[in-house]
Amino acid sequence: MKDAAEDLRKNVSLPFEQARAMPPSVYTSEAFLARETSSIFAHDWFCAGRADALANPGDYITLDLADQPIIVLRDKVGALRAMSNVCRHRMSTLLEGRGNTRSIVCPYHAWTYNLDGSLRGAPAMDQNAGFCKSDYSLPDIRCEEWLGWVFVTLNPDIPAVAQQLAKVEDLVADYDMTNYTETFFETHIWDTNWKVLAENFMESYHLPVCHAGTIGGLSKLNEMICPPGEDSFNYHTILKDETLRIAMAHPNNTRMQGERRRTTFLLAIYPSLLITLTPGYFWYLTLHPHGVGQVRIGFGGGMSNDYADDPDAQANFVQLKTLLDDVNVEDRGCTEKVYRGLRSQSASPGHLSHLERPNYDFAQYINARIQAADHQ
Known part of the structure; x- marks a missing residue:
């Protein structure tokens, strides 16, 4: 070939x-x-859409970039951020489509994340001695706004x-x-x-x-x-x-x-x-x-x-x-x-x-x- x-x-x-x-x-x-x-x-850099589509705290969009599921959202303090759309427990994807949410809840076991990606709650995990909530934040993805456009990248070294x-x-x-x-x-x-x-x-x-x-x-x-x-x-x-x-x-x-x-x-x-x-x-x-x-x-x-x-x-x-x-x-x-x-x-x-x-x-x-x- x-x-x-x-x-x-x-x-x-x-x-x-x-x-x-x-x-x-x-x-x-x-x-x-x-x-x-x-x-x-x-x-x-890949364009995820327009920033005004994420005008309010909790507004989010999801996308797959190079086979990586990503959430882009407006957090509680109004900052634009992107993070992995994969639960840190059994690796289900979390959110779908677009919408508004107060928190990110896994549809599989209800592990719940704050809008900054930190883990808020994990049901029935109190008997695992090695479990610590602070170890389970969603990984951040690079995200920037330019002239009203929202861009994300998987490359930590690419110029702004x-x-x-x-x-x-x-x-x-x-x-x-x-x-x-x-x-x-x-x-x-x-x-x-x-x-x-x-x-x-x-x-x-x-x-x-x-x-x-x-x-x-x-x-x-x-x-x-x-x-x-x-x-x-x-x-x-x-x-x-x-x-x-x-x-x-x-x-x-x-x-x-x-x-x-x-x-x-x-x-x-x-x-x-x-x-x-x-x-x-x-x-x-x-x-x-x-x-x-x-x-x-x-x-x-x-x-x-x-x-x-x-x-x-x-x-x-x-x-x-x-x-x-x-x-x-x-x-x-x-x-x-x-x-x-x-x-x-x-x-x-x-x-x-x-x-x-x-x-x-x-x-x-x-x-x-x-x-x-x-x-x-």
């Missing part, structure tokens, strides 16, 4: 002007997915999120991304490789065709700008039509000038936080592999706080959410077709368009992580 890492190394060795799509093996190989899990998802993404912060400073409020969050599983969906977001070349039934007619390829990416992210921009008022900067917004007031950034923060950021609203995907042929998707979005007192805008966002759902149906169809095609014996990567520059940079990132892990 061909080595997918070697296929990718050869693929990315060409300059962008001669570049092709990534080879099929990097999407279909179980061995390559195992390497991605250890060298990317267990190594880099703000350090890695300083260029993103400079790039979109006038959008004030911290002050967007999430109004919906959903989870989905699609039958495609995680990188297929990530790449689908990174290029708007497909919009006129894949989204012919929704937004395709509004997509002007000649207005899309796809600059070279950076080490931790790539992006491209498009100009929104002013008929979509809630995509424009609010009249009260004096931070933004000129065309910036209608510019949409499509940010791909590695490995898999994908943000559509307009001056008026945002939506995002956060992706994690669910096996080679499936991807687990967190899908959320909301409005800039500039629109908080604008009831018409809120009603318009409800209509926009319906449109986004329709767009997702189209994207699911397109990306699942790509994955089916990738498994064909006839699959062979074609040359990239200039509108697929972000895909080239993403391939460089994937290769760099895999090669670095191989040389450690």
Whole structure:
């Protein structure tokens, strides 16, 4: 069997002007997915969602990162923290989904933990002479907030999120991304490789065709700008039509000038936080592999706080959410077709368009992580 890492190394060795799509093996190989899990998802920062989804003490979300179950919550003093979602007794997982809780109670034997991870109580343990509650706190996981986003990592040595993404912060400073409020969050599983969906977001070349039934007619390829990416992210921009008022900067917004007031950034923060950021609203995907042929998707979005007192805008966002759902149906169809095609014996990567520059940079990132892990 061909080595997918070697296929990718050869693929990315060409300059962008001669570049092709990534080879099929990097999407279909179980061995390559195992390497991605250890060298990317267990190594880099991963976005768990928005901080305003954890506004109150006891608010929590759960996720699996590189096969590690994690809780992210707001503790009693208002601090954001992450910890293992595995009981210290017989190792059941503890919480599921999202919600609010006063304490963390194991569903197996009711060992109960405080919101700081310390063990509060353990029924029927008084006859074990070696048992001491202070020995049984839930292990902490690194957790940081950046511009309203919550990131976790299993890597104790990785630089801070703000350090890695300083260029993103400079790039979109006038959008004030911290002050967007999430109004919906959903989870989905699609039958495609995680990188297929990530790449689908990174290029708007497909919009006129894949989204012919929704937004395709509004997509002007000649207005899309796809600059070279950076080490931790790539992006491209498009100009929104002013008929979509809630995509424009609010009249009260004096931070933004000129065309910036209608510019949409499509940010791909590695490995898999994908943000559509307009001056008026945002939506995002956060992706994690669910096996080679499936991807687990967190899908959320909301409005800039500039629109908080604008009831018409809120009603318009409800209509926009319906449109986004329709767009997702189209994207699911397109990306699942790509994955089916990738498994064909006839699959062979074609040359990239200039509108697929972000895909080239993403391939460089994937290769760099895999090669670095191989040389450690």
